[in-house]
Amino acid sequence: MEPIKMRYLTTQREKMSPMVRSYWAELDQANELGRPVVYCLGMVPQEVFRAVDAAVFFGENFGAGCAVARVSEELCDVTESRGFPVELCSYIRTHIGAMATGRNPMGKTLPKPDMVAYCNSRCTAYAGWGKAIQELFPGIPALAIDVPPMRDDVSRDEYNQASAHVQRQIEEMIGFLDGWKGHRFDHARFEEGIDNTGKGGRAFVAFQDTLRTKPAPISLIDIFIQLFPMVCLKGQPEVAEYYLAAKAEVDQRIAEGFSAVPEEKFRIYWDGIAIWTRLKTQFEQLARHKAALVASVYAFNMADSVTHYDPARPVESIADGLLNGFTNRGLQAKIDYVSRMVTDFEADGIIMQVSRSCKPYFLDEYAVMKEVVKRTGVPYCEVQGDMADPRLYSEQEIENRIDAFLTRLAAA
Amino acid sequence: MRETIQEFASVIEEPYVWLAKAKKTTDRKVIGCFPMYVPHELVHAAGMWPIDLVGGNGEMTAAAQYLQNIVCYPMRSALELLLTGQLSALDGAVFATICTAGASGGEMWRNLNLLPYYHQLVVPRKAGGEGTLQYFTSQIGRFKSSLEAFGGRAISGEALADSIKLYNRSRSLLQRLYEVNRRNPEALPPQDLAVVRGAASLMPREEYVKLLSKLVEEVEAAPTSPRTERVPMVLVGSICDLPQIEILSVIHAAGGAIVEDDSPLGRRMLLPVTENGDQMVALAQRYVDTPPCPTKCDATLDANFAYLVELTKSAGAQGLVFLRPLYCDVLGLDYALLSGRLTQAGIANLSLDLNGREGASGQVQTRMQAFVEMLRR
Numbered sequence A: 001m002e003p004i005k006m007r008y009l010t011t012q013r014e015k016m017s018p019m020v021r022s023y024w025a026e027l028d029q030a031n032e033l034g035r036p037v038v039y040c041l042g043m044v045p046q047e048v049f050r051a052v053d054a055a056v057f058f059g060e061n062f063g064a065g066c067a068v069a070r071v072s073e074e075l076c077d078v079t080e081s082r083g084f085p086v087e088l089c090s091y092i093r094t095h096i097g098a099m100a101t102g103r104n105p106m107g108k109t110l111p112k113p114d115m116v117a118y119c120n121s122r123c124t125a126y127a128g129w130g131k132a133i134q135e136l137f138p139g140i141p142a143l144a145i146d147v148p149p150m151r152d153d154v155s156r157d158e159y160n161q162a163s164a165h166v167q168r169q170i171e172e173m174i175g176f177l178d179g180w181k182g183h184r185f186d187h188a189r190f191e192e193g194i195d196n197t198g199k200g201g202r203a204f205v206a207f208q209d210t211l212r213t214k215p216a217p218i219s220l221i222d223i224f225i226q227l228f229p230m231v232c233l234k235g236q237p238e239v240a241e242y243y244l245a246a247k248a249e250v251d252q253r254i255a256e257g258f259s260a261v262p263e264e265k266f267r268i269y270w271d272g273i274a275i276w277t278r279l280k281t282q283f284e285q286l287a288r289h290k291a292a293l294v295a296s297v298y299a300f301n302m303a304d305s306v307t308h309y310d311p312a313r314p315v316e317s318i319a320d321g322l323l324n325g326f327t328n329r330g331l332q333a334k335i336d337y338v339s340r341m342v343t344d345f346e347a348d349g350i351i352m353q354v355s356r357s358c359k360p361y362f363l364d365e366y367a368v369m370k371e372v373v374k375r376t377g378v379p380y381c382e383v384q385g386d387m388a389d390p391r392l393y394s395e396q397e398i399e400n401r402i403d404a405f406l407t408r409l410a411a412a
Numbered sequence B: 001m002r003e004t005i006q007e008f009a010s011v012i013e014e015p016y017v018w019l020a021k022a023k024k025t026t027d028r029k030v031i032g033c034f035p036m037y038v039p040h041e042l043v044h045a046a047g048m049w050p051i052d053l054v055g056g057n058g059e060m061t062a063a064a065q066y067l068q069n070i071v072c073y074p075m076r077s078a079l080e081l082l083l084t085g086q087l088s089a090l091d092g093a094v095f096a097t098i099c100t101a102g103a104s105g106g107e108m109w110r111n112l113n114l115l116p117y118y119h120q121l122v123v124p125r126k127a128g129g130e131g132t133l134q135y136f137t138s139q140i141g142r143f144k145s146s147l148e149a150f151g152g153r154a155i156s157g158e159a160l161a162d163s164i165k166l167y168n169r170s171r172s173l174l175q176r177l178y179e180v181n182r183r184n185p186e187a188l189p190p191q192d193l194a195v196v197r198g199a200a201s202l203m204p205r206e207e208y209v210k211l212l213s214k215l216v217e218e219v220e221a222a223p224t225s226p227r228t229e230r231v232p233m234v235l236v237g238s239i240c241d242l243p244q245i246e247i248l249s250v251i252h253a254a255g256g257a258i259v260e261d262d263s264p265l266g267r268r269m270l271l272p273v274t275e276n277g278d279q280m281v282a283l284a285q286r287y288v289d290t291p292p293c294p295t296k297c298d299a300t301l302d303a304n305f306a307y308l309v310e311l312t313k314s315a316g317a318q319g320l321v322f323l324r325p326l327y328c329d330v331l332g333l334d335y336a337l338l339s340g341r342l343t344q345a346g347i348a349n350l351s352l353d354l355n356g357r358e359g360a361s362g363q364v365q366t367r368m369q370a371f372v373e374m375l376r377r
Helices: A010-033 A046-050 A059-068 A072-081 A090-101 A126-136 A156-177 A187-212 A220-225 A228-232 A238-255 A276-288 A297-304 A314-324 A331-344 A365-376 A395-411 B002-013 B015-023 B040-045 B073-083 B100-112 B130-151 B157-183 B190-199 B205-221 B245-253 B279-289 B301-314 B329-344 B362-376
Strands: A037-041 A055-058 A115-119 A142-145 A266-271 A291-296 A349-355 A380-385 B030-033 B049-052 B092-096 B117-121 B231-237 B256-262 B319-325 B348-354
Touching: A010 A037, A010 A055, A010 A228, A010 A238, A037 A046, A037 A059, A037 A126, A046 A055, A046 A115, A046 A156, A046 A187, A055 A059, A055 A228, A059 A072, A059 A090, A059 A228, A059 A276, A072 A090, A090 A126, A115 A126, A126 A142, A126 B301, A126 B329, A142 A156, A156 A314, A156 B130, A187 A220, A187 A228, A187 A238, A187 A291, A187 A297, A187 A314, A220 A276, A220 A291, A220 A297, A228 A238, A228 A297, A266 A331, A266 A395, A276 A291, A276 A395, A291 A297, A291 A331, A297 A331, A331 A365, A331 B100, A349 A365, A349 A395, A365 A380, A380 A395, B002 B015, B002 B190, B002 B205, B030 B040, B040 B049, B040 B130, B040 B157, B073 B100, B092 B100, B100 B117, B117 B130, B130 B279, B157 B190, B157 B205, B157 B256, B157 B279, B190 B205, B190 B245, B231 B245, B231 B301, B231 B329, B231 B362, B245 B256, B245 B362, B256 B301, B256 B362, B301 B319, B301 B329, B319 B329, B319 B362, B329 B348, B348 B362
Parallel strands: A037 A055, A037 A115, A115 A142, A266 A291, A266 A349, A349 A380, B030 B049, B030 B092, B092 B117, B231 B256, B231 B319, B319 B348
Antiparallel strands: none
């Protein structure tokens, strides 16, 4: 049987692809032009670095890109041969391998960083990632923001203490950058960046919300692919412009009654990170069962941490975003969030993807899913996967489990 | 001396069986603290009995409903003990947010609501700067209020001063045992020292200090044992659990001597709390002053490397052994980097992976023997 092909957005091809190319071209040239390159990891506020005109490299996106380009496995191998454990985050292993070999499938080369910056709101492994970068590029500074986790029953006072702790570190970061290598910190540009990120986040939400339509006019896979502007170009005006253009195209599809999966029968909520090595396969496999992927905590929650950004209170906006990010929240907040997604996007089934090397996502995934299923009554199936290391899962097993689940859904 | 060590050993053989029995003799509330950075002094000053929440043995089936088998052993094991009723002696638990597992795992305990008391101690994962001290001091203050509310009484400055003194006393006594072990491992082998150290996680501190004082006197008065030619080494790491006694025995049997250690519940915990000045600040300051810890995001590799080199050189060690817990990204990353640097600096080192309490497999023994032989050459 001919596979059902994904129909990508024209906007993606015409507008995002050039953005990706120019992003890498900019990074390729940065060292030569003497422009500082900052390796940003996690949710560290990129707007701060753009205010000293730095070229920003985003670590997680690099890992995902290498997985899509099918080179992550070999880069992970390089890292493991240097004594790093195999169960370590595959984005980190991919990046260490790339730094050790200089490989970059997206650009001409891997730019040499002048600084690494990260925050630990999602994951405590960032500290080690930062150190690994410093080890391969000796002498560069590392700036870090410690973000306290937020329980469900956190009091107002406690929240304010945590926010003050985070804000103080952002101010220290700004203080360090102002004068670093002769650069002045441009406050107006910083505020503009915050404004752009807020607008970009809100436009992304509008774009992702088109998936509420029945039948779904695009796939969750489209959202995964089009995460690029939001995560790599944070603070730039073209982010909001892009998502508004993408949404306009999807609106047109809706008006025409277009269904991304012909004869959509089931709507599936995907829990966990994308398996970047099997995006196309995944769409096609589900489409065979007339199942559309319509929502996921991954990707969707990223915009939530920035939609409130207010240029009148930039530092506080960042702190609020970091503290309230999905993986930094308490268990009930996560259960509420996922349950709401399953209900709002009218999911008929849930596929829980356990990314075997991403602790912040898988640690409480069972505990969350147990309650979500109880609350929503929507059935689920579990697949063991990974975002970038295909050696951590069995392709056949994922396929079999999803097939069995969707067959069962069809029979119900 | 052997009898005294045996008394400590009887505590950790089956910790929670021992605890349930010991609790019958007191009306103090028992509070399980996830290992490392919860200040036991504060719990003690509240009239309660703090213990380190150490793991158990055996299958983990109940915990598997909540945590995958790729979560670190201490978190899974503690949850298994809770869900299977083996922690019936506990009145409460405190989790420190030192890592992703500590924060998320603790949240599960709070939601399960199986114990009368739960507290999450927010630990800044950054050591430097005035802000960190200030923030952690406020969190310790919050912990104090929470204990007071649960215990129904205020923690007086006097009571806390007494608790701080008691814990400092226990640390200085342990320090003396470490010295004996370092000078003469035949008189006090590392596995025995580990038994004594492990019992500190459980016994009421007053009883512990009493028994420890007796042991220190016995050990220091014991005739010097004949010296065996051993290879001196530094032990780095371990899981957040009781000391790995089997592995220590393997090192000893292979001809190694642990002359320094940098493990979570080992020597790094011997740092005293300042007895003068503001008590909340003093408790927070101790955390800030602990040697570089991979959980702290500003503990640079340079600092950690310099610290390990200094430990190795000052102790006259010939090599280092890293005990790396599986599924701990924080230690996994740092140890790989440190190992590489040490090798470059000409300091021999060996990394052993620990899967919970699986103990010393044949492979571990062989690797350890080979490492000792290599250092001997």
